[in-house]
Amino acid sequence: MGEIIKVYNEAVESEKYHMDIMKQYFDLVKMKVDEAYDLQKDKIERIAEMFGRCMENGGVVQLFGVNHGEEFVNELNYRAGGIAPFHGLKLKELILKEMIRQEDIDSGKIYEDVSVADRFEEIYELDDRDMYCLVSFYGNEPLLLEIAKRVKERGQKLVGVVNKKSYDAHDGRLLQYCDEWLDMCAEEPDTALCLEGVKVGQLSSTVSNCIAQMLTSEIYAWFEKQGKRAPVLLSANIKGADVHNDSLTDPYGRRIR
Amino acid sequence: MIDALRFKEELFVLLDQLYDSQKENIEAAAQAFKECIEKDGVVHVFGSGHSVGLGIDIKNRVGALVPIHIMEMSDFVTRGNISVEEFMDRKNIFERKPGVAKQLYDLYDIRPQDIFIVISNSGINGIVIDIADLAKKNGHKVIIITSMKHTLAEEPRHPSGKKLYEFGDIVIDNCGPHGDALIQTDGVEKVSSVSSICNNCVAQSMAARTVELLKEDRFELPVLNGDKAHDDALKKKYEGRA
Numbered sequence: 001m002g003e004i005i006k007v008y009n010e011a012v013e014s015e016k017y018h019m020d021i022m023k024q025y026f027d028l029v030k031m032k033v034d035e036a037y038d039l040q041k042d043k044i045e046r047i048a049e050m051f052g053r054c055m056e057n058g059g060v061v062q063l064f065g066v067n068h069g070e071e072f073v074n075e076l077n078y079r080a081g082g083i084a085p086f087h088g089l090k091l092k093e094l095i096l097k098e099m100i101r102q103e104d105i106d107s108g109k110i111y112e113d114v115s116v117a118d119r120f121e122e123i124y125e126l127d128d129r130d131m132y133c134l135v136s137f138y139g140n141e142p143l144l145l146e147i148a149k150r151v152k153e154r155g156q157k158l159v160g161v162v163n164k165k166s167y168d169a170h171d172g173r174l175l176q177y178c179d180e181w182l183d184m185c186a187e188e189p190d191t192a193l194c195l196e197g198v199k200v201g202q203l204s205s206t207v208s209n210c211i212a213q214m215l216t217s218e219i220y221a222w223f224e225k226q227g228k229r230a231p232v233l234l235s236a237n238i239k240g241a242d243v244h245n246d247s248l249t250d251p252y253g254r255r256i257r
Numbered sequence: 258m259i260d261a262l263r264f265k266e267e268l269f270v271l272l273d274q275l276y277d278s279q280k281e282n283i284e285a286a287a288q289a290f291k292e293c294i295e296k297d298g299v300v301h302v303f304g305s306g307h308s309v310g311l312g313i314d315i316k317n318r319v320g321a322l323v324p325i326h327i328m329e330m331s332d333f334v335t336r337g338n339i340s341v342e343e344f345m346d347r348k349n350i351f352e353r354k355p356g357v358a359k360q361l362y363d364l365y366d367i368r369p370q371d372i373f374i375v376i377s378n379s380g381i382n383g384i385v386i387d388i389a390d391l392a393k394k395n396g397h398k399v400i401i402i403t404s405m406k407h408t409l410a411e412e413p414r415h416p417s418g419k420k421l422y423e424f425g426d427i428v429i430d431n432c433g434p435h436g437d438a439l440i441q442t443d444g445v446e447k448v449s450s451v452s453s454i455c456n457n458c459v460a461q462s463m464a465a466r467t468v469e470l471l472k473e474d475r476f477e478l479p480v481l482n483g484d485k486a487h488d489d490a491l492k493k494k495y496e497g498r499a
Contacts, residue, residue: 025458030272045261067317081440102335202461214261220448224259
């Protein structure tokens, strides 16, 4: 699959390939999702099992994403058709509580500040039964590594999601803490399309979102295999959804909302 | 049987439908985006819930267009107008209060040449319709991204009796199913939602086509390229607006 993409990219770069650019993006998403699945289907299944076991034991899967990694967090966190016991550690909530400043997120400085890990521990109800999934394109930010270190010190399970090509090129270190990890399978840097030298079109988040939804299907399958009903959230716009969703989330109190 | 492979296969069918049925609408949106940028305009993006991810995906990264502004409810707090307690009050949901859309709209520097992208899967929630309505009444072009299957299956909730797509100059159907989740289980629920994936594909292909159109016009591209001096100058140009 990697070879197909290389040939495709070379064709696009050399501009022998005159398909419309919108179609190119859709085609590349499918190719990259195929690659992500083909190379990682066993890992996706194993990670879904880790998540399922954690949830069955009363745990929540705590999610944290750096920069655009937050899209992966949003994809799993309180989502229609998603599994309930996920929770995102959100910088936005720290801003609302005036613990950090928006400009430090915009400049990226916030990811160098390891004390933000303390702020998360102050505002959220974290539990020993929880496990973590940390998402970062480069896997090298001090805050991310601090959270990872604390997770392992507490003896909790940890899954990492990185863009492996970028991780290798930028001295990533997250994976040394991880029990399992997934590759976003995007390019380094993350631009997939070329318009006479101008690079556009990012794939990492779209492919990551697909991986997140593949994980969701596998977690559902894992619960089924245990003979249990998976805690699936309904779309809030469907009649009766609020009652159903509250019945899944209320037992966790503040831990997942 | 439900597993990752089934999700992938059903998703690919959906992505093909999305491209085939919406390419003209995405092209029209890219044309509107291009015209807006050439007139020194900004694209304001507003989405309910997870829908705002579309704006986030095409912003602040190498290869991204700069003149994109995300309208966020949390700006009420960060700009000092509303207390955190009032904003976070679950019993009295802030975005459902009357007049909130107008207050949000008025927080920003919105200029006549600007256009709007308003996103909602269900297309029936009050605030997204109010924002689209306000933008139209103020003479702005409005691009709507919604799930037609979902919105047509719902009763309207807005006092106008209308749904979001009825306010669009250009309407892009993200082709997602009613309720957003794709895979039907043996029970009542469905799993694995697709709107973020479909919306990202729409946004990324639209942004790429916009850059291509700007290039054809030999317009200076407001695209981040990773060079600090270049990127800082671009951000400075749109400071306070994007």
